Amino acid sequence: MPKLKTRRAAAKRFRRSGSGKIMRRKAFKNHLLDHKGQDRKRKLSKMTTVHETDVPNVELMMPYL
Secondary structure, eight states: OOOOOOOOHHHHEEEOOOSOOOEOSSSSSSSOOOTTHHHHHHHSEEEEOOOOTTTHHHHHHHTTO
């Protein structure tokens, strides 16, 4: 059986948590930050889990995650 390739774009965006869930960054933290409040920006800085409907797609992109 040949080795499977990992999609490099996905490898830069997703990580596996200690409990085995797939983690991702939150959106809307790149620019236009002047009008966003500190609380909102702090919450956007944290990692969150990938939705359960998207997990199979991420696992296909990263077979050895």
